[in-house]
Amino acid sequence: MINNYAFRKFKNRLFFVLCLACVVIAIVPLLSILYEVIARGAPQLSWEFLTQGPGTIGVSAGGIGPAIQGSLILIGLTSLIGIPVGILSGVYLAEFGNNRYASAMRTVNDVLTEFPSIIVGITAFSVVVLTMGSFSAIAGAVALSFILIPVVARTTEESLKLVPNSVREASLALGAHKWRTTLSVVLPAAKSGLVTGTLLAVARIAGETAPLIMTVLGNTYFFQGFGQPMDALPLRIWRNALQPYPELQAQGWGAALVLILIVLALNIGVRLASRGRFRK
Amino acid sequence: MNSKENTEKSYTEQMRPDVKMQSIGLNAWFGQKQALKDINLTVKANAVTAIIGPSGCGKSTFIRTLNRMHELVPTAKMSGQVLLDGKDIYADEVDPVQIRRRVGMVFQKPNPFPTMSIYDNVAAGLKLTGAKKGKNLDEVVKRSLEQATLWEEVKDDLKKPGTSISGGQQQRLCIARAIALQPEVILMDEPCSALDPIATAKIEELIVNLKNDYTVVIVTHSMQQAARVSDFTAFMYLGQLVEFGETSGVFENPKNELTEKYITGKFG
Numbered sequence: 001m002i003n004n005y006a007f008r009k010f011k012n013r014l015f016f017v018l019c020l021a022c023v024v025i026a027i028v029p030l031l032s033i034l035y036e037v038i039a040r041g042a043p044q045l046s047w048e049f050l051t052q053g054p055g056t057i058g059v060s061a062g063g064i065g066p067a068i069q070g071s072l073i074l075i076g077l078t079s080l081i082g083i084p085v086g087i088l089s090g091v092y093l094a095e096f097g098n099n100r101y102a103s104a105m106r107t108v109n110d111v112l113t114e115f116p117s118i119i120v121g122i123t124a125f126s127v128v129v130l131t132m133g134s135f136s137a138i139a140g141a142v143a144l145s146f147i148l149i150p151v152v153a154r155t156t157e158e159s160l161k162l163v164p165n166s167v168r169e170a171s172l173a174l175g176a177h178k179w180r181t182t183l184s185v186v187l188p189a190a191k192s193g194l195v196t197g198t199l200l201a202v203a204r205i206a207g208e209t210a211p212l213i214m215t216v217l218g219n220t221y222f223f224q225g226f227g228q229p230m231d232a233l234p235l236r237i238w239r240n241a242l243q244p245y246p247e248l249q250a251q252g253w254g255a256a257l258v259l260i261l262i263v264l265a266l267n268i269g270v271r272l273a274s275r276g277r278f279r280k
Numbered sequence: 281m282n283s284k285e286n287t288e289k290s291y292t293e294q295m296r297p298d299v300k301m302q303s304i305g306l307n308a309w310f311g312q313k314q315a316l317k318d319i320n321l322t323v324k325a326n327a328v329t330a331i332i333g334p335s336g337c338g339k340s341t342f343i344r345t346l347n348r349m350h351e352l353v354p355t356a357k358m359s360g361q362v363l364l365d366g367k368d369i370y371a372d373e374v375d376p377v378q379i380r381r382r383v384g385m386v387f388q389k390p391n392p393f394p395t396m397s398i399y400d401n402v403a404a405g406l407k408l409t410g411a412k413k414g415k416n417l418d419e420v421v422k423r424s425l426e427q428a429t430l431w432e433e434v435k436d437d438l439k440k441p442g443t444s445i446s447g448g449q450q451q452r453l454c455i456a457r458a459i460a461l462q463p464e465v466i467l468m469d470e471p472c473s474a475l476d477p478i479a480t481a482k483i484e485e486l487i488v489n490l491k492n493d494y495t496v497v498i499v500t501h502s503m504q505q506a507a508r509v510s511d512f513t514a515f516m517y518l519g520q521l522v523e524f525g526e527t528s529g530v531f532e533n534p535k536n537e538l539t540e541k542y543i544t545g546k547f548g
Contacts, residue, residue: 098354166391170454173349174461175381176408184408188395 037256044254054220054251064255066222067236070137071262073223074216074232075206077141082148082205083198089149090156095182097157106157112150120146121211129215135229140216144205151204155197159190195274203263209234233259300325300465300495301346301383306360308341308350315341317519319360323465323512328487328496330510330527332503334542338519339499340388343467346497347383348376364465381409384463388470390450392442392457398434401442401453405461420460427493428456429486448479455486459494466490468498472505484509503543507531515539 048063055062089109093102124143129135163186171181187194212218218235233255240252301323308316316338323329323346331339344350345358348369361368369379392401402421406412421438425431430452434445442453451471458466468487472480487509490496500506506513506527513530515523515538523530523539534540541547 164391166387166389167393169349169352169387170391170393170457171404171408172352173347173380173385173387174405174408174457175377175379176405177377180408185393185395185404189393191395 034260037253037260040250040253041255041257044250045257049251049254050258053222064233064236064251064258066220066231067233067255068258068262069223070216070230070235071206071233071259073137073230074140074144074212075202075262075266077137077226078144078148078205079202081141082145082201083152085145086149086152086201087156087194087198089153090160091182091187093153093157094160095178095186109150109153112146113154115147115150116210117147117208118210118214121214124211125214132227134227135215135217137216137223137226137228137230140212140230140232143211143215144208147208147211148201148205151201152198155201156190156194159193159197160186162193163189191274195270199267199270202266206263206266207234207259209238213238233262298325299323300365301497302363303342303345304361304363306342306345306358306362308338308345308356308358310341310353311355315519316345316358319516319521321514321521321524323495323497325495326491326493327511328491328498328509329512329514330506331497331499331514331516332501332506332542333516333522334547335501337516339516340469342516343385343469343497343499346465346467347380347385349380349385351376377409381411381461382463383465383467384458384461386451386454386458386466386468386471389474390447390454392450392453394441394443396442397439398442398445398453399438402456402460405457409461411461421456424456424460425453427459427486427490428452429482430456446479448475448482451475451479451483452486455483455490459490463494465495465497468496470499470501473501480505503531515542517542 046063050063050068051065052063053066054064089105093106093109096102097106121143124139124146128139128142132139167185167189168181171185172178176185212232212235216232216235217229218231218239219229220231223230236255237252237259240248240255243249243252299322303319303321306316306319307314319338319342321342331342333339341350346362346369350356350358358370362370364379364382368374369376369383392398393404396404399421400407402424403412403417406415406417406420422431422435425434430449433449434440434453437445443450445453451474455466455471471487472483475483484505487496487498491511498506498510510527512525513527514521515530515534515536517538523534523536525535530539531543534543
């Protein structure tokens with residue numbers, strides 16, 4: 001009897017320790033990456049590094065200004081295209097998606113969510129780059145939108161489904177039309193889920209590299225126009241990592257840190273801005 | 281064509297001025313399951329009509345056909361007519377949105393809009409339907425909350441979330457939200473089932489007062505509540521209307537054996 005109890009207690013302990021061990025295994029690499037990036041990237045940060053274009057090898061290392069500018073433009077342009085389309089698709093799936101067409105769309109959407117990003121890049125390359133005849137910022141934003149839209153659509157649908165039906169009925173019973181109910185009652189009720197889901201999606205596209213290789217290409221100049229090639233942080237990190245020069249590799253670490261900081265700042269900023277009166 | 285016109289006309293003629301709503305040969309289904317069978321019932325104007333019956337007898341389905349909320353359930357179907365002031369609310373040219381504007385509804389569980397303040401909840405009907413033009417919102421909100429006997433309790437907290445007050449207050453808020461639109465009929469689907477006795481007493485008092493201005497149809501599980509607040513009582517069982525009449529008659533002298541068994545607590 002006693003033995004049995006001791007054994008059960010031991011199993012309980014064992015289970016707890018196993019869970020803890022898994023958490024440690026998951027977190028250690030993350031922390032070590034973060035540590036490396038900060039330790040190697042932080043010394044790079046300076047006003048010049050953030051604002052200047054790349055310098056000449058041997059003369060001055062210069063900075064990653066164009067890459068920062070390019071990434072911000074890409075994030076903005078992609079959000080502009082992807083977030084409205086994604087949210088409206090999600091609204092359709094959640095509020096009007098009670099038919100066979102929508103369930104087919106849902107399946108396709110789920111497949112797109114897991115699509116290899118290099119294929120998205122090739123798609124944007126053949127659709128936009130070849131048509132326009134040049135690598136361009138627009139092509140990059142289109143490629144990133146392909147990645148953003150399904151994720152935003154999915155999270156929108158999930159957040160809207162969490163809104164209790166009684167809230168919709170309350171609005172419809174007042175004589176409000178369906179679109180008005182969706183816009184003024186359901187979407188605000190799902191706001192925190194929407195914001196979180198959208199942010200995660202934007203953070204994901206901010207770090208995408210493969211589609212950019214095929215679309216914005218990367219260069220060393222500041223913004224030249226939406227129809228022109230452009231630099232971006234993930235591209236800069238990737239190219240610098242391939243360089244034999246230690247200064248450029250060090251710059252890559254700095255660029256990595258900046259990218260992480262941008263995603264973090266986006267996160268905190270949007271969260272603060274969208275903090276409503278009725279936040280729980 | 282001709283016969284349809286004739287029947288419509290005869291229904292209209294049948295309608296006495298004190299009859300607000302009437303269901304004629306009303307059937308309703310959820311998928312294959314028939315929830316209402318041939319319901320013929322009249323709702324008198326400026327009176328409280330109570331619908332009682334055991335769970336699953338179709339009470340809620342019935343009142344949801346009165347403002348076309350029934351059809352929002354994906355598998356729902358219905359047949360028959362529901363007249364509001366003598367006109368069929370299921371006629372082709374009728375937009376359900378207009379019907380719901382005239383026939384308001386209070387639900388079983390209080391469901392104030394979670395993202396809106398108390399004030400905005402009451403004003404929501406006017407804002408969502410674009411009916412606020414030329415109206416003094418402050419006045420409408422105050423009057424509706426007063427009619428719902430909630431004004432004194434919340435007048436200093438109008439900016440607080442609608443979900444921050446107690447369950448009983450929330451239900452009165454929902455009633456205020458419904459009457460802010462000044463509907464002609466108010467449907468209540470077991471409005472007190474989630475409330476304690478004190479909150480219930482307040483809402484019952486409110487229901488009795490509401491009939492001065494509105495026609496009220498209330499679904500209730502509590503026979504005592506039906507006896508206390510209603511002028512007419514309908515007893516439903518298994519999707520059928522078993523008995524309907526003045527409340528005193530139904531409770532003191534039921535004509536149907538089933539009704540008698542139910543109100544004396546032998547089943548249900």
